[in-house]
Amino acid sequence: MSSEAVLDFKAYLAEKRGIVDAALQGYFPESEGLTSDLVKAMRYSLFAGGKRLRPILCIAGAEAVGGSGKNVVPVACALEMIHTYSLIHDDLPMMDDDDLRRGKPTNHKVFGEPIALLAGDGLLTEAFSVMTSPEISGRVSPQSLLQAIRVIARAAGHEGMVGGQAVDIQWQGRPADLGVVKFMHTHKTGAMITASVASGAILAGADGSQLRAITSYGEKIGLAFQISDDILDIEGDSETMGKRSGADEKMGKMTYPAVLGLDPSKTIEQELVQGAIEALREFDHRAEPLRRIAQYIIERKK
Amino acid sequence: MSSEAVLDFKAYLAEKRGIVDAALQGYFPESEGLTSDLVKAMRYSLFAGGKRLRPILCIAGAEAVGGSGKNVVPVACALEMIHTYSLIHDDLPMMDDDDLRRGKPTNHKVFGEPIALLAGDGLLTEAFSVMTSPEISGRVSPQSLLQAIRVIARAAGHEGMVGGQAVDIQWQGRPADLGVVKFMHTHKTGAMITASVASGAILAGADGSQLRAITSYGEKIGLAFQISDDILDIEGDSETMGKRSGADEKMGKMTYPAVLGLDPSKTIEQELVQGAIEALREFDHRAEPLRRIAQYIIERKK
Numbered sequence: 001m002s003s004e005a006v007l008d009f010k011a012y013l014a015e016k017r018g019i020v021d022a023a024l025q026g027y028f029p030e031s032e033g034l035t036s037d038l039v040k041a042m043r044y045s046l047f048a049g050g051k052r053l054r055p056i057l058c059i060a061g062a063e064a065v066g067g068s069g070k071n072v073v074p075v076a077c078a079l080e081m082i083h084t085y086s087l088i089h090d091d092l093p094m095m096d097d098d099d100l101r102r103g104k105p106t107n108h109k110v111f112g113e114p115i116a117l118l119a120g121d122g123l124l125t126e127a128f129s130v131m132t133s134p135e136i137s138g139r140v141s142p143q144s145l146l147q148a149i150r151v152i153a154r155a156a157g158h159e160g161m162v163g164g165q166a167v168d169i170q171w172q173g174r175p176a177d178l179g180v181v182k183f184m185h186t187h188k189t190g191a192m193i194t195a196s197v198a199s200g201a202i203l204a205g206a207d208g209s210q211l212r213a214i215t216s217y218g219e220k221i222g223l224a225f226q227i228s229d230d231i232l233d234i235e236g237d238s239e240t241m242g243k244r245s246g247a248d249e250k251m252g253k254m255t256y257p258a259v260l261g262l263d264p265s266k267t268i269e270q271e272l273v274q275g276a277i278e279a280l281r282e283f284d285h286r287a288e289p290l291r292r293i294a295q296y297i298i299e300r301k302k
Numbered sequence: 303m304s305s306e307a308v309l310d311f312k313a314y315l316a317e318k319r320g321i322v323d324a325a326l327q328g329y330f331p332e333s334e335g336l337t338s339d340l341v342k343a344m345r346y347s348l349f350a351g352g353k354r355l356r357p358i359l360c361i362a363g364a365e366a367v368g369g370s371g372k373n374v375v376p377v378a379c380a381l382e383m384i385h386t387y388s389l390i391h392d393d394l395p396m397m398d399d400d401d402l403r404r405g406k407p408t409n410h411k412v413f414g415e416p417i418a419l420l421a422g423d424g425l426l427t428e429a430f431s432v433m434t435s436p437e438i439s440g441r442v443s444p445q446s447l448l449q450a451i452r453v454i455a456r457a458a459g460h461e462g463m464v465g466g467q468a469v470d471i472q473w474q475g476r477p478a479d480l481g482v483v484k485f486m487h488t489h490k491t492g493a494m495i496t497a498s499v500a501s502g503a504i505l506a507g508a509d510g511s512q513l514r515a516i517t518s519y520g521e522k523i524g525l526a527f528q529i530s531d532d533i534l535d536i537e538g539d540s541e542t543m544g545k546r547s548g549a550d551e552k553m554g555k556m557t558y559p560a561v562l563g564l565d566p567s568k569t570i571e572q573e574l575v576q577g578a579i580e581a582l583r584e585f586d587h588r589a590e591p592l593r594r595i596a597q598y599i600i601e602r603k604k
Contacts, residue, residue: 034485038460038468089423094396094415113396114471117419121391121426122460128430129459132452142444149451150434157427158340162420166340169416183336 009292013056016069020055021047023077027130041111041119042126045084049102053225054079054192057293058200061214064280064287067204074136075148075203078127079196082156085123086165086192088116095169124156140203148199155195164188168253176259182223184254189229190222197290213279220276221294227269228297230255234262273298311594315358318371322357323349325379329432343413343421344428347386351404355527356381356498359595363499363516366582366589369506376438377450377505380429381498384458387425388467388494390418397471426458442505450501457497466490470555478561484525486556491531492524499592515581522578523596529571530599532557536564575600 024046031039055076059069091098091106092113098106108116130136131149140148154160164187171180197218201211234257256265276294280287326348333341357378361371393400393408394415400408410418432438433451456462466489473482499520503513536559558567578596582589 034469034482035460035465037472038465042460085423089419092419094419115468117391117394117396118460118464118468118471121387121422122464124423124426125455125459125464129452129455132448132455137445137448142448143439145448146434146439146444150431153427153431153434157431158337158344158420158424162424162427163337163340166417166420167336169420170339180336 009289009296012289012292016056016059017052019059019070019073020052020076020080023073024080027077027126037111037115038118038122041107041115042123044110045088045101045107045119046081046123048104050080050084052080053293054083054196057193057196057218057290060287060289060293061197061200061218062204063200064214064283064290065201065204065206065210066286067200069200071136071139072200072203074130074133075152075199076196078131079152079192079199081123081127081130082152082161083192085120085127086156086161088120088123090165092116095165128153141205144202144205148202151199151202152192152195155191160187160191160195161189164191171254174254176254178259181254181256181259185223185226185256186219189226190219193222193225194218209282213282216279217276217290217294220272220279221297224269224272224276224294224297227256227265227272228300230257231262231265231269232300269298311591311598314591314594318358318361319354321361321372321375322354322378322382325375326382329379329428339413339417340420340424343409343417344425346412347390347403347409347421348383348425350406352382352386354382355595356385356494359495359498359520359592360502362589362591362595363502363520364506365502366516366585366592367503367506367508367512368588369502371502373438373441374502374505376432376435377454377501378498380433381454381494381501383425383429383432384454385494387422387429388458388463390422390425392467394418397467430455443507446504446507450504453504454494454497454501457493462489462493462497463491466493473556476556478556480561483556483558483561487525487528487558488521491528492521495524495527496520511584515584518581519578519592519596522574522581523599526571526574526578526596526599529558529567529574530602532559533564533567533571534602571600 028039028043028046030036030043055073058072058076058079062072063069087101088107090096091101092108099109100106106116107119111119128149131145131152137145156162158166164184167180167184168188171177171184194215195218198211198215201214206214233255256268260268273294277291280290283290330341330345330348332338332345357375360374360378360381364374365371389403390409392398393403394410401411402408408418409421413421430451433447433454439447458464460468466486469482469486470490473479473486496517497520500513500517503516508516535557558570562570575596579593582592585592
């Protein structure tokens with residue numbers, strides 16, 4: 001890859017991140033009313049330095065099928081709200097009991113457990129309010145909006161992310177099992193990554209064949225992304241990760257490296273990324289950001 | 303009120319409850335997969351003997367404006383899922399720390415805190431999946447469905463129920479204040495009760511004037527219902543309530559009786575119920591169930 005191409009991709013990410021951040025700011029103005037602590041807690045985690053991967057996937061998914069990225073920004077923001085809620089609840093003492101997230105104290109360390117719980121609940125709920133706002137419903141067809149919301153809700157719920165999280169919690173400390181770890185990864189992380197790119201494509205009017213290709217891409221990078229996280233947890237340093245390295249091993253968490261070893265996990269990760277790019281073979285240059293995002297999963301570790 | 307009329311209303315409630323219960327069973331079949339504990343926990347609280355007040359309000363709201371109650375059943379079920387999630391999270395040790403709900407051990411006492419947290423998250427999310435299912439989107443206009451979902455999401459989120467819950471938690475043990483207790487009640491309970499009846503009316507094609515009347519009805523019975531709960535907490539016995547009586551006072555919770563005294567609270571409750579019935583003056587006999595529900599708020603204490 002030439003340095004100019006790398007620069008373009010970086011600029012693309014920065015531009016989309018800026019659009020998403022500005023829109024998120026608009027959804028959560030600071031307030032001084034009775035619920036000001038709650039709003040502060042929601043804002044704290046929402047603006048804690050997230051990479052906005054899911055919103056960017058949604059925008060890039062819309063663009064890949066020839067649609068407008070701008071039109072899907074409210075849904076892109078909703079995806080980040082759902083992601084953020086899941087992190088706040090995951091970090092609670094009853095769950096992973098994490099004190100640090102992206103190098104900053106976790107939500108409950110700053111605001112206390114009750115407000116952290118409610119901040120998560122509020123972000124999850126606000127996601128659906130934003131997705132049904134007149135702002136978005138005037139820009140896309142109501143039918144495709146309902147379809148996109150359903151894809152996102154199913155990916156986030158007990159048959160998706162929440163289900164993966166339940167299995168993660170219940171299997172900690174048990175013997176490693178590839179079936180379980182794959183279920184966990186495809187549900188806990190993969191489902192929402194797939195829904196992010198698929199919802200963008202749906203809103204932009206993707207046909208059946210395009211949506212299948214985009215969904216296949218999403219499933220592959222979703223799993224690759226989680227395997228990559230597992231590898232980073234072993235090989236990365238605390239600075240890159242913003243949390244203690246080796247934390248998964250300490251928690252007795254089930255990961256690909258724990259089940260298969262480090263090198264076979266890296267091979268699978270590579271194959272998934274190549275498969276994701278291959279899934280987009282029928283798409284033109286407008287799918288280039290999606291291809292770069294797939295490569296980025298591996299490159300971020302270098 | 304003649305005994306025959308009482309019997310009719312009871313039969314109405316029983317019929318609608320049966321329809322809602324059957325639909326909810328269909329949404330949550332028992333499963334034996336990796337997430338079986340999570341699904342069990344969701345089912346446990348969903349079928350713990352709830353009165354289905356919010357779903358019945360949604361159905362009755364649709365019928366009051368001449369629509370089909372049957373068409374709104376998925377949304378009615380979603381309202382019960384959101385209500386149930388809020389109870390599970392409220393009962394957690396970090397929140398109200400309740401061991402008993404409707405006379406049964408609370409969710410976290412049976413399934414543990416992590417699964418209870420996730421069961422709540424899952425129920426909230428599934429509500430939005432159900433509301434966007436092809437089953438409902440084929441029966442009502444997509445525009446009114448999006449509007450109804452937005453009304454419900456806003457009522458459930460940080461500007462509604464979650465906001466009220468945050469204020470409830472933060473004000474425990476502080477001096478009683480009528481402004482705060484009214485904010486808490488209208489947000490924590492009132493918002494979702496209003497959204498229940500309003501969403502039914504929206505889906506049934508209510509015009510602006512009808513929707514305003516229905517919303518006014520909902521706001522009044524919502525506040526009356528919470529004041530009634532406060533009074534029941536003092537006057538009721540544990541058997542009727544399914545929880546310890548006097549629990550609010552023990553927790554230092556802010557209630558209408560605590561701020562204004564018992565008799566003035568009863569007067570306000572009566573006025574609200576009368577105002578709610580008055581708000582429906584332009585409606586014909588099809589609004590009779592809504593009028594009876596308003597009366598029931600006071601009568602359940604006799």
